[in-house]
Amino acid sequence: AQSVTQLGSHVSVSEGALVLLRCNYSSSVPPYLFWYVQYPNQGLQLLLKYTTGATLVKGINGFEAEFKKSETSFHLTKPSAHMSDAAEYFCAVSGSGGGADGLTFGKGTHLIIQP
Amino acid sequence: GAGVSQSPSNKVTEKGKDVELRCDPISGHTALYWYRQSLGQGLEFLIYFQGNSAPDKSGLPSDRFSAERTGGSVSTLTIQRTQQEDSAVYLCASMSSGGRVNEQFFGPGTRLTVL
Numbered sequence: 001a002q003s004v005t006q007l008g009s010h011v012s013v014s015e016g017a018l019v020l021l022r023c024n025y026s027s028s029v030p031p032y033l034f035w036y037v038q039y040p041n042q043g044l045q046l047l048l049k050y051t052t053g054a055t056l057v058k059g060i061n062g063f064e065a066e067f068k069k070s071e072t073s074f075h076l077t078k079p080s081a082h083m084s085d086a087a088e089y090f091c092a093v094s095g096s097g098g099g100a101d102g103l104t105f106g107k108g109t110h111l112i113i114q115p
Numbered sequence: 116g117a118g119v120s121q122s123p124s125n126k127v128t129e130k131g132k133d134v135e136l137r138c139d140p141i142s143g144h145t146a147l148y149w150y151r152q153s154l155g156q157g158l159e160f161l162i163y164f165q166g167n168s169a170p171d172k173s174g175l176p177s178d179r180f181s182a183e184r185t186g187g188s189v190s191t192l193t194i195q196r197t198q199q200e201d202s203a204v205y206l207c208a209s210m211s212s213g214g215r216v217n218e219q220f221f222g223p224g225t226r227l228t229v230l
Contacts, residue, residue, distance in 0.1 A: 036221075041223070042223055043119070043206060043208075043221035043222050043223045043224055044206070044208075044221040045221070046218050046219070046220075049218065090158060092158075100163055100165070100170065100171070101160070101163075102148055102150070102160030102161075102163055102174070103148075103150075103158075103160060103219065104160065105157060105158035106157070107157045108157060108158075
């Protein structure tokens with residue numbers, strides 16, 4: 001069984017400031033971890049994923065995340081926020097690798113960018 | 116098509132009616148997933164298809180929910196005798212292989228409102 005906890009349902013940062021969205025997971029098997037972004041009235045778009053190998057993963061739009069097994073975390077960061085980053089962000093975990101168990105999502109974090 | 120498409124985009128129905136939601140995956144994608152996104156429950160995994168087969172239907176919320184996939188392509192999610200708690204956005208995703216961890220591509224969703 002897996003679970004995902006995203007700390008903070010809403011995060012507000014100023015334009016140009018660091019973005020940090022927190023994600024902690026629980027998994028009984030080595031996890032596969034994902035961050036998705038959802039813009040209003042749209043589906044989910046993959047930002048980045050961790051499967052195996054390098055623990056620092058770079059994604060689209062300047063986002064990156066670091067897998068820390070000892071902390072069971074997969075926090076998402078971006079050095080400088082842009083107004084276009086305002087959206088809902090979801091962390092997700094999959095345990096099977098083969099995809100048969102689907103993705104288990106966190107509750108989501110709404111990112112607000114202040115001008 | 117270029118991406119996953121879902122129809123209808125919006126569906127308003129009366130309590131007790133049956134509804135059918137359709138998903139057209141990306142051509143050639145063998146894996147297909149249904150998720151439900153609601154305010155109270157967040158994003159929930161419902162069911163997974165590998166080809167036309169759904170090995171595990173335990174994620175469906177109740178026996179009023181059923182899903183099928185024909186020809187390894189289009190999938191339909193049917194909700195019988197709809198209830199108000201069925202109101203949600205139903206998301207479909209497809210993936211190129213069921214044997215590897217890969218990216219799930221999401222459709223824009225069908226927003227179901229049960230009056």
